[in-house]
Amino acid sequence: MRKERRTRKVLFIAALGLVAALASSAAATARLSSEASALAPSPLCTGSAGVGFASVLTGPAAFLGQDQLHWMQVFLAAWNAGKPIPGVPAGLKRVPVNLALVGDSALDPQKAATVAAQMASNKSILGMVGFAGSNENLGGGPVLDRAGIAYITGSATRDDLTRKLKNLFRIVPNNLKQATVAIDYLLKNGLIKKGQQAMVVDDGEAYGINIADDAQKLLEAAGLKVDRESLPESSSSANADFTALANKALAINANIVYAPTQVASDSQLFAQQLKSNGYKGIFQATDGSFDSKSFKFPGGYVSFFGADVYRIPVARPFVAAYTKVWGATTPFGAPNFVAAQMLAMAIAKSCADGQTSRADVRKTLSGVSISNSILGHAVAFDFAGDVKKGPAKGITLWQIQPNGTYKLIFSA
């Protein structure tokens, strides 16, 4: 009995310790943000206009947010130095833009709300790039909406975001569009058929669950039977292992495994484990796995909301500037260059009369368009804030070749 009590006491103390550690971590983040805020300049068009950036900068998905921040910095360096940027008219009078506040939303909606409040209270901020994830936008978006700040995400794809958040704009098309393109292609080409079995596996995250839901509905509507599964991805403090699902896919005679995740190496592992177990059907991954360095399983399919920035000629000088300082990039970064570009162009246009405000920037943003972005396509927003023109050839579907390269097989 005493030992039992002692064990319980130890567990209680351990829980207390964990809470204390998390609280101190949150406090440190808030302190960093407020220090940056104190240094923020004023938003006069004659001086330098302030913008904010918020993404996941710590924790398991920090690589994604850091990449996005670095791409924004690449843009600001080029913009403020007056260098040519694809889509920026030569005659546009550029207003210098400074990064007044960087917030770490840590893929956490509550932290996102705190960051959003800091953005709102910093009067120098005219607009923001972020948040990275759908959940963060749902947490911090309402605060930004109330403050009248326009914010542009370069990676949140949950279908209903722009309907729920009035000041949110996004550079990337939503999940439903992506899932529809991929599944339509597979159906039209006879790669999957009515009556066959599918396995849909989400990664337990807002992004993966939403696109998996979309795919499940589309597959069921096409007459396929769907086995729905959910496994956390590698970046969520655990290591993914798909052997049990690989066994299951074989046992249920699955013809397609549709597995969205934000960790490309997880897709690689899942596909390898499926093959190793004798699975011969289709493996379909999504934009989160669009990374030819980590997901290179021959025969696998990947859908994406844009193109690989390494392949786009107009992006080369910026990719070079990025890699020179930070090394290799991920596919999630470059849309933030374009998000920052849209914001900077809106500020510049709204400053035409010598003064601007958050409301001016937000209003002007709806009319800004880039004819040839570094993503390889035109960008403009529709009435809801979603990307209007989208990728030049629409959402893309790729198949991985025996040498690991991605071959474009379909553009919507």
Added chain:
Amino acid sequence: MLAILGFAFYDWHYFFGQLVDGLTHGSLYALLALGYTMVYGILKLLNFAHGDVYMLGAYMGYVVLTGLGGSLAPEVPTPMLIILMFGAAMLGCALLGVVIERFAYRPLRKAPRIAPLISALGVSFFLQQTAVLLFRPIPKSYDTYSLHGGQLFHHVSLGNLRIQYAQILVIASAVGLMIALALLVWRTNIGKAMRATSYDLEAASMMGIDVDRVIAFTFFVGSALAGAAGVMTGLVYQNIQPYMGFGAGLKAFTAAVVGGIGSIPGAMLGGMIIGVAEQFTIGYLSSAFQDLITLSVLIVFMMFRPTGILGTPIPQKA
């Protein structure tokens, strides 16, 4: 359980496949659980940094792998490469464990129990963030499907049943290490000293046992096993990342509690039970229930048998 047996009868191959995968996973949990249970047995300390030692072991193996040409073009024969990876990770982690004990736990040995616990949490964050700085938080892959033409993942057939070489390697290595540990604990003088220290630290000290040395040795052995588990994870499951220690540590701790914390055979058994339970949950129920079932097992044991399967209550002085 009956449902699983029913399904097993219905599809024996499927059952066997899930069982082998579960035992593979369970072997890793068991190796990791041994570290928790050994330290708890002697110091009554939940060493939260143990999962992060395991993570660094995986990275040490990765450094050796990439340093010797990587999976695509290794500069040494595959068996030698694997031995070197294990050797480096086990030795590196063993030394790391000793250093952690010396600087983070020993000075707090006479402090209230919460002090070493908080120190353990601090060490855990320190190791995690060190790995983030050194290796970046992007997952790295051992890419052992490319090693020697992917032979590690070829199958051995037992009739209609198939098992991968990698799984044999993991299960056999884990069992071998566990047997070696059992022999060390039960058949050597240092093992006897460990058991004595575990039973009563003060009395052991009065009997002339150098308890500091024994405790350091315990950390040395437990951390070496964690290093081996880290390399095995990379070999079989490919991806490693700085935060992998937390999830694995939680499962291993669960395994140690289920088996009976403080009991070495209990940790082995607990690891296997958790590994197989996870695999069967995904295979026969749904992947969505994986962690739910695992942690429910922990709660059930805490409620109805807090000493675990093989743990025994410590007799108290009158």
